[in-house]
Amino acid sequence: MTPSHLMSRADLDFLLHDWLRVSELTGRERYADHSRETIEAVLDLSAELAETYFAPHFRKADLTEPRLVGEEVELIPEIGEALAKFAEADLVGAAMDSRVGGLQLPYTAYLACMAWFYAANISTAAYPLLTTGNANLLLTHGSDEQIRKYVEPMIQGRFTGTMCLSEPHAGSNLADITTRAEPQPDGTYRLFGQKMWISGGEHQMAENIVHLVLAKVPGSPPGTRGISLFIVPKFLVDDDGSLGERNDIVITGLNHKMGFRGTVNTMPTLGQGMHAPGGRPGAVGYLVGEENTGLKKMFTMMNEARLGVGLGATAIGYTGYLKSLDYARNRPQGRPAGADPSTPQVMLTRHTDVRRMLLAQKSYVEGALALGLFCARLVDDEKTGTPEESTAAKTLLDVLTPIAKSWPSQWCLKANELAVQVLGGAGYTIDYDVEQHYRDNRLNPIHEGTHGIQGQDLLGRKVVAGGGAGLAALTGRITATCDRAATAGGVVAELASLLRPRVTRLIEVTTALAEVGATDPEAFLADATEYLEATGHVVIAWIWIEQLLALGDRVTAVTAAGAGAGGDGEGGARDAGGAGDGASASDAFAAGKLRAAEYFLRRELPIVDAKFDLLVAGDRTTLDMRDDWF
Amino acid sequence: MTPSHLMSRADLDFLLHDWLRVSELTGRERYADHSRETIEAVLDLSAELAETYFAPHFRKADLTEPRLVGEEVELIPEIGEALAKFAEADLVGAAMDSRVGGLQLPYTAYLACMAWFYAANISTAAYPLLTTGNANLLLTHGSDEQIRKYVEPMIQGRFTGTMCLSEPHAGSNLADITTRAEPQPDGTYRLFGQKMWISGGEHQMAENIVHLVLAKVPGSPPGTRGISLFIVPKFLVDDDGSLGERNDIVITGLNHKMGFRGTVNTMPTLGQGMHAPGGRPGAVGYLVGEENTGLKKMFTMMNEARLGVGLGATAIGYTGYLKSLDYARNRPQGRPAGADPSTPQVMLTRHTDVRRMLLAQKSYVEGALALGLFCARLVDDEKTGTPEESTAAKTLLDVLTPIAKSWPSQWCLKANELAVQVLGGAGYTIDYDVEQHYRDNRLNPIHEGTHGIQGQDLLGRKVVAGGGAGLAALTGRITATCDRAATAGGVVAELASLLRPRVTRLIEVTTALAEVGATDPEAFLADATEYLEATGHVVIAWIWIEQLLALGDRVTAVTAAGAGAGGDGEGGARDAGGAGDGASASDAFAAGKLRAAEYFLRRELPIVDAKFDLLVAGDRTTLDMRDDWF
Structure with a gap:
């Protein structure tokens, strides 16, 4: 194969x-x-x-x-x-x-x-x-x-499910949904309203579709405190599990997207009388739990969905990387500067700028994958660890979730942009997959909480929760990793020394911002997106050091063999295609991880400094910008 | 209207x-x-x-x-x-x-x-x-x-033209084209070969299509020194201008692209006998100038085309910005933190993070437009100025051309990415233009010399040409602008003080790289892309200061009215939608330019520091990366 x-x-x-x-x-x-x-x-x-x-x-x-x-x-x-x-x-x-x-x-x-x-x-x-x-x-x-x-x-695969949150006038802002759920004497509800952006809202692949719908019961409190959660099946289900009447929820439009096209995205209409279960219009709904607790319940799903979106973005970035690498390894184009033009063309991987684009992708997608699986491990620990392990896992997972969603959505999209670039004109055509990956991945910073909303969540909620317990847990873990790296010595210690001051800075910046927040909530959150992105880079740098530590002696071995930092470049890329030296032949995997970690720590991590400077400077350019000045 | x-x-x-x-x-x-x-x-x-x-x-x-x-x-x-x-x-x-x-x-x-x-x-x-x-x-x-x-x-609009450079196996690397041009006794040539990526290569909108084709005459030197340029019309043209026989150049395939779809992109085949002008196969071609001078001639066109591509990228970014601004001004969504949920939703522009995304776009697209038109002015000066003006304009234009092509291609694509984000889910659908702008603009870092090739051109050729005359001309101009800004005082002087040290740094970094180049050409150019991007940011920052200087007292006036830097934010965005204070009502244009300049100088320019650090550090991570380590 x-x-x-x-x-x-x-x-x-x-x-x-x-x-x-x-x-x-x-x-x-x-x-x-x-x-x-x-x-x-x-x-x-x-x-x-x-x-x-x-x-x-x-x-x-x-x-x-x-x-x-x-x-x-x-x-x-x-x-x-x-x-x-x-x-x-x-x-x-x-x-x-x-x-x-x-x-x-x-x-x-x-x-x-x-x-x-x-x-x-x-x-x-x-x-x-x-x-x-x-x-x-x-x-x-x-x-x-x-x-x-x-x-x-x-x-069993007989039914599929959806999440019906957004409405045409209420996307990111669920406080304003207007879908109405009227209580019925038999304990059920009848729902009336219009939903928007509902993926998987209709198809013929399953016997039934289970819609989970957010709606408001008349008389409920305004805003998000008055939202309830309902099961609205496409077909009513009898007590014996057999399917009954068609419910009054019908798709009245599809959204046509730039990518992600196989996932049908629908506008479901509830209670408009297209069907009449029980002889009258209204979508039959079944309350989940108590009234007015819907949003909180939906959030248990949303946290899982955010890990899933992050992993999806990662996987799209990952396959784009592998496909562009395969292309670059097999596409002859050009020669090194000064080479005899009558010699054969070299492969794209022979060009340093192409290797740069491949290594950037590798550092993004492997870093994102490691973060996603680390978060999954926290889910396992929260569920099955000792009470102490469980609490610690939950604290860390809470603070990492907005990063696990947003970082891959931003940087694995960037990876796809680079994958297209590696292929050049070919990458811009539908003859290759990378252009579709790029279009597909563009959705991920938008759905399940936009990029901006992840920033608000991280800075406005997660790092300040429990008196800063989330951030303390995170920075404590990162510092412990740096300590282990210092003990390990060599290139791992050197790379960790690039990370440690940025962790200190993250703590300082967060403290400074929290002081702003005490008097001016809007200024506090004005650059939450920058905070999210800087923290994300610190986290991914940490994850890279973790990976090197997991490799242990294998890093030392490839470094000793000249494959690591501080090598003199002899026997390096310029001779690629040859048999390679002992270290690379025996452990190309470790050499690649080391290079990707170096790429990320030496070349990507430094961008956080400018972001941290900006955050503590309290720049008001965006805060004070007025609508009529645009 | x-x-x-x-x-x-x-x-x-x-x-x-x-x-x-x-x-x-x-x-x-x-x-x-x-x-x-x-x-x-x-x-x-x-x-x-x-x-x-x-x-x-x-x-x-x-x-x-x-x-x-x-x-x-x-x-x-x-x-x-x-x-x-x-x-x-x-x-x-x-x-x-x-x-x-x-x-x-x-x-x-x-x-x-x-x-x-x-x-x-x-x-x-x-x-x-x-x-x-x-x-x-x-x-x-x-x-x-x-x-x-x-x-x-x-x-007159009766004919259209194409540029036939690339071939299936020779895209960025024109040295390896194999299209053959055989001299004929009558002074014409017959061409045989396969071209690739030819935009506008066939259509029914014009009476004729004038292909400009790069090909090699048998016996020419290898590589780019053996390339000649030919006119290959779709229909032969008689001496009286009437159209004659159909020439033997035929489209044998189309490329299907992610965007730019209305521009047909073709694979023309020459001399395969689909037509037989003069009774025999072979595409009739007419040499332009002398043999073996084709690539140099094509470059006069390419420089113009690069300015055109840069301006195209700019215009796509610009309209995306205006469309996302229009959406944000008219789309109610959410409320400020802590607001009563029973109050009406506010417009998207009321959210600081949305203003950030709009201001970023504004700073990119207006900066890019100004650079493009500045370069056009240099074209005019080169063509019509005094001999001294002409030489100076050419020197500066040469060094700016790769930036005028690449910077808008990178950052106005980023603007389109942000335009999609401002619209959220709507921006991801084909109901709005921004997703198409994003797809269209993705071509620009690829064609007319990829992003990487612009970097090689800037660092490997342009800044070192004439003993560094290009860079000296550029930095001299920027320094002169900073001097004028210092004299002007106020916020303009403050912003120029952010630019000046980066210009000094650019000179130092270039000198250090040139020393590397003396002994190791490959290390010299290993991070040419980073150099291109850092220089691009310095240039755009300069262009922003230039714009503020052109506004003159208008900047002082809006600053005095509280619309500029150091304002206390009272009366700022939080009250947007009201009548506004005197300054903004009278000169919103100047206030907007000032804010966009501040955005760019305070928030974007600082990223160059990390790039300069990287360039002088001589990091070898990408240079030494080996194919088998990926």
Whole structure:
């Protein structure tokens, strides 16, 4: 089999086993049925299914947009076939409880599996992402009956799920939704309103679609405190699980997007009388939990979805990197400066500027993947660790979630931009995948909380929560890593010495900003996006040092062999294509990790200094800008 | 008429007249027939034609890709109609000599006119861009007969032109082209080969297409020194100007692109016997000038094309900015932190993070436009100034050209990325223009010399040329501007004080790199892209100070009125929508320029420090990276 250009199994194995020690989790009761072998088996299976059923219709799904025909949405059949294979492999419930039919796989391993599907075809893989988020929310907050009626069929692949939050006039701002839920004498509700941007809102691939809908019960408090959460199935479900009447929720329009085209994006209308369950208009809804607690419940899903979006962005960046690397290794173009023009052209990787673009991608996508899996490991620790481990994991996860969502969305998009650039004109055509990855990935800084909203969340909520416990937990971990790197010595210590002062600076800047916040909340958050981006770079630099520490002596070995920092360049890239020296031949993986870490620490991390300077300077240029001056 | 969302006429007028004093050019003999009034009239006309004939089919041209039917390419008819109106208005030859039917408009005014067309519909406006470049090359290097037969019909809009450089195996590297030109006894040549990425290579909108083709005459020297330039018309042209036989150049494939879709991109095949002019296969070609001088001739066109590409990128960024501003001003969403949720939602511009994204766009697109027009003014000075002025203009233009191409291609693409972000989910749909602008603009860092090649050109050639005369000219100009700003005092002096040390640094870094170059050419150019980007930021910062100086007392006035730096924010954005204070009501334009300059100098310029540090550190991470370590 040709090497995969979706993900790197070697990298996943390194992260899961050498670094995150996922096998240790199988010593915990929840994961007792698993072992390194079962985890590897499900990774093998995921890679195979992704290659066989998801990747082949990547381009076709883009070129053949979903169509609304009457009330129904037509998708290309390959999407349904891929999702059927996915469900048959028990992957919908891979991380869920066995009591509801799940595999109880460690969440870390589950996310690693999902990376293959996201890399192969993000718009097809988005359907199970939504379904899983929906199911997990109901598993946490739904009644036993709701779990039986809706969640179990989703896990079996018979139903799919959606999240209906936004409305045409209320996107980022959910306080202003107006969808109305009228209580009925039988305890159900009837919903009336218009939703917007609902992915997977209609299709023919499942027997039923379980919509989770935010709405307001008349008389509820204004704003987000008056939002309730409802199950609104496309078809009503009888007590025996059989499908009943068609509910009064109908798609009245599709959104046509720049990318992510295989994921149908819909405008559902509720209660307009297109159907009349029970003989009258109104979408039948079932309250989840109590009234007026909907947004908080939705947030349990949103945190998971944000990790998923971050990992999706990462996987798109990762496969774009591998594909551009493959192109660069096989495309002859040009010669080194001064070379005889009658000699053969060299491969693109022979050009330093191309290697720069490849190494940048590598540092972004491998850094983002490591962060995503680290967060997944925190999910596992929160769920299955000792009470102390669980609390510590939750504190750290809370502060990392906006970064795990936003950083890959920004920098793995940048990776795709570079992938296009490596291919040049070819990269701009639909003959290659990279242009579609670039378009697909552009969604990720927008949905599940925009980039700006992640900044507000990080600075306005997460780092100040619990008297700054989140930031303290984060910087404490980073400092401990720097201490270990100092002990390790060599190039790892040298790179960590670039990180340590920036951690100190992060703490100082946060303290200074918090003082501003005490008197001027708007000035405090004015540059929350800059704060988010600077913190993100510090976190990824830390994750890179962590990876080098996990490599241990292998870094020392490649450094000693001249492959590391401070090498004199002899035997380096200029002779690429030859047999290579001992170190690279024996451990190219470690040499590559070291170079990518060096790239990130030496060349990317320094940009945070200007951001920190800006944050403490209290620059008011954007704050004081007036509408009529634009 | 509603305000234009294509370009800002107020900004163009300010740049052309208050800053660049274009009317003064009309005192020179070449432009004696023109005046401020004629320049304004042609700008008015351009704006009107762009709105009326170019903008309306912007989306349709994207959704209806060119089709190859047999040998012919089908385009939507609106493209041909728009180009006919463009030619009828004498705009093809607007900047050309009156002896060949041109208007002899100052090049500065001409580029300002073109900005409207690029903003309205870059893929339609690309046809005249190519035709003009082709015609200008022939006006410089062609014979009188060639000018009469090919250039005059192009100026009349009857013919269009192409540039056929790339081949399937030779994109950035023209040394390896293999198209063969065999000399014939009658002084013509017969060409055989395959070209690639040829925009406008076939269509039915003109009577004829004039291809300018690079090829090699058998026995020529290897590499770029053996390249010759030929005219290969689609239809042979008789001595009386009537069209003769169909030439043996045929489109055998189209490239399908992410954007720029209305500009048909073709694979022409020459000499494969699809046609047989004179009874035998082979594309008839006419040598331009001497054999083996083709690449140098093509470069006279390429420099012009690079300014055009930079201006195109700028115009796409500019219109995206105006459209996202319009959206943000009219889209209610959310409230300030802590506001009563029962109050109405505020407009997007009320949110500081949205203002940040708008101000970033403004600083990029207005900075890029000013640079583009400044370069155009240098073209005019080179052509019509005194011998001293001409030499000085050429020296400065040479060093600025790679920046004028690459900086807008990078940062006005970034502006489009931000425009999409301002619109959120809506920006990701085809219901709004910004997603298409983002896709269209992604081409600009690739064609007419990739981003990396501009860096090689700047550092490897331009700044070291003539013993560093180019860099000295540039830094001398920037320093002089800083001196004037220091004299002006106030906020302008303060902002210039942020620029001055970076200019010093640029000189130091360049000197250090040149020393590396003396012994190691590959290390010298390893980070040419970083050098390009740092220099670009310094140049744009300088251009912003220049604009503030051109505003003169208007800056002082708005600063005194509290609209400038160091204001306490009272009456600032938080009260936007009110009547505003005196300064902003009377001079919002100056206040906006000041804020955009502050944004760029305070928030963007500092990123160059990390790049300069990197450049002098001699980091070898990318240089020593090996193929097998990826």
